[in-house]
Amino acid sequence: MQLGFREPAEPGFGVDGVQLRLPCHRSSVVSQGVALPTRSCLAKWQNEEDNWRMTVAAITAVLGGRKILKRRVESDRELTQLTREGVPVGALTLLASELALDRRTLARVIGISDRTLSRRLAKDERLSAEESDRVVRVARVVAMATDTLGSPAKASSWLQSPNMVLDGQAPLDLLDTDSGTRSVETVLGRIEWGIYS
Structure with missing residues (x-):
């Protein structure tokens, strides 16, 4: 941790009023030996929390929402619980239609054999935790x-x-691994910021 003295803190931010720079580049105020986040740090965290809530809402919408998932999913904890219990196979069908793919192509990306997919669809089963993830x-x-x-x-x-940025591969073909998914998300982030990708 790098300690560096900065200008006095805003009123109400502690007795000592010394600010330090944390490795995450967020300012904190030292008050009685404890680092407290500044308002800007709290605002940034709150913004990230709101973005994650929007992300969970978008993910559940793509999966069919409450109608398909048969429950309300509004937080990362609820999404994790759903994933562990197994996503209904109907969500895979809806996701395939969202992508204008046949179910078998999407099942290949997710790592489900045609036979297993057919059985799950016939019995309207939930996916395993790994498949749900x-x-x-x-x-x-x-x-x-x-x-x-x-x-x-x-x-x-x-x-x-x-x-081209993904070595000529389609982004969908990289979603079968976590590292491939991160590469795709990085490219999408670049596009969002206007960087040619």
């Missing part, structure tokens, strides 16, 4: 692509088209 991962990227590119149709087209 992959479905939620794909839904997160679909929501991000839709938000960044402006429409589900543009997101679907972009996800299925080869991308």
Whole structure:
């Protein structure tokens, strides 16, 4: 931790009033030996929390919302619980239609065999926790692509088209691994900031 003395803190931010710079580059005020976040740090955290709530809402919308998921999912904790218990197979069907893909292509990305998919669809079963995690991962990227590119149709087209930045691979083909997903999210972040990708 780097300690550095800065200008006195705003009134009401502690007795000592010394600010320090934390590794996350957020200012804190030292008050009685305890680092307290400044208002700007709290505002940034709150903004990130609001963004995550919007992300959870977008993910659940892509998965069919309360109608398909058969429960309300409004927080990361609730999304984690749903993932562990298993996402209903109907969410995979809806996600495939959102991407204008056949279910088998999406099942391949998620790592489900045709036979297993057919059985789950016939019995209207839930996916395993591992399969659900992959479905939620794909839904997160679909929501991000839709938000960044402006429409589900543009997101679907972009996800299925080869991308030079991704070594000529279609983003959808990289969503089977966490590291591939991060690469796709990085490219979407660049697009959002206006960097050619």
